[in-house]
Amino acid sequence: MNHAKKSRGLWYSVLLILALLPIIPGPLQGPFAQHVLVLILLFACMSQAWNILGGYCGQVSFGHSVFFGIGAYGAGMAVVTYGLTPWPGALAGALLAAIVAMAISYPCFRLKGHYFAIATFAIVEIFNRLFMVWYWVGGALGLDYPIIEEGWKNFMWFRTKTQYYYGAFGLFIIVFSFVRWMEGHKLGYYMRAVRDGQEAAESLGVNSTSVKLTAIAISAFLAALCGAFFVQYNLRVDPPMVMSLDMSMRFVLITILGGLGTLWGPLLGAAILIPLQEYTRAIWGGLGGGVDLIIFGILIILIVTRQPKGVMGFISWLANRSRAAKGGDE
């Protein structure tokens, strides 16, 4: 009970801090800092969506950029091709992403280990190349947004990024409160059971296929919503921007860095990796190319070899140590 109260306290204080961040005067003001904050929240949500399938359910997919991309194209097509608001497009994209995810993954879940990972690589490449020549969705040129009225109706703003921040914050509340609810719900237990021992879970009557399908459908749905936000933020979309292996890798990396299969892991991972990526690019990006990504590559190697359980693993190690130092209350 005490634990539950503590976690609720943490949850509301994080929400409060995030809600106040753009208002607090200081170094977080200014367009670049706000841009970084928006990206942190967006990528925290996206990685959390990946985490539902990869962390809680144990199915490591590198194909999530496809679902991200479908969501992005959903919103993009609604605005650019049909002249609607992005909202119905985002919803349609999210539903379509969930359906596509279930259709693709149903046969792929039979594959084990590396075979599943490579199959998801192949799926990203196929989608990327098909969207490149599919002229109905803009082909290789992508979709460029028209300049239309700003505001929540069209979900675009041109002068400040504060509204984008609160848009991302709304997305954050949806995704993270869902995962928080799921952690204590039957579905969350089933998913972890499938991850930790599929045969054992099946022998106790868990239908592992339907659990995995539910997980990927939810995961893809949320990923597509994040994609819709991403396109509204960038005001353009083309296939390499959203449906690339690098994009998929970023979701995986952020989750691993923060802590796989934990609620706060994706937020912590994004809060470390995104500023690093944006500031190294801002500082060294002009040095003839590549320096930011060299540093990024070294960092990935260091994280994976030194701290494979991520920041959350480090925190729980610290907590255990301080509990032991206090003198072992069991």
Add this chain to the structure above:
Amino acid sequence: MAVFFQVVLDGLLNGMLYALITVGLSLIWGVMDVINFAHGEFLMVAMYVSYWLGFLMHADPLISWIASGAFVFLLSVIIYKLIISQLIGKPALSVLLATFGLSMLLKNICLNRFSPNFKLLSDTYLGGKVIPLGDIILPMPQFVIAIASLAVIMYIYRFITRTKMGWAIQATAMDRDAAELMGIDTARIFALVFGIGGACVGIAGGLLPMYMPVHPEVGSLFSLIAFVCVALGGFGSIVGSLLAALLVGLVEALVGFYVAPIFKYVAVFGIYLIVILIRPRGLFGW
């Protein structure tokens, strides 16, 4: 009809190149259960070694493949000692991500040092030479790579199946703990296997500048194609990955010519998915 045979020939020659790149990855995967995401970047490094030897010292790729093979062999062993050895026995995802970081690192070091421009050796001995075979032509550089590929694969096959060291590698692949109890230094075997895997792409990359320009992104697609060939051929099967590479080369050439170039990789990855769904362990896997 001549066009058809020409397309088939080009596809098979390309397939032999894929086979040479794949065989190293297949060996690493089969013995160590590691997916090396930086495999294509090893190829790129080898191409740069060969290119610079040719550009600065006028060494022909026909000779400098030895240097680039040796260079990538050493590079792989060092990378094994520094990074991969710490991740053996950890979840498969860790190695994959570490090698992804490595690929990013190598790619961007080359981008930073050598610029993103395409670089081609223009005055190689075999560059542009062809052998006419009736209506069709056999390009010499590709033919040399195909022969090198066949020779390397046969050599590795013999090495694995006939020598004491090869038996030790097989034993390690079957059961690492048991092999260790029999007195095999498995850490050394792993370093050697990773090095041999690197040397294979090193040789391929050393010969490639005869007809393919070098640039920092050149390896990315080869990585993916090598993954597909390994998985298509079957877990750790050298013969399987050779045949899968030929199939991939053939499909790529035929679809690229008769359908549209943009669809060639869609077809390759699509066929891979179909095969893998029918036979989850690949065409020749057990």
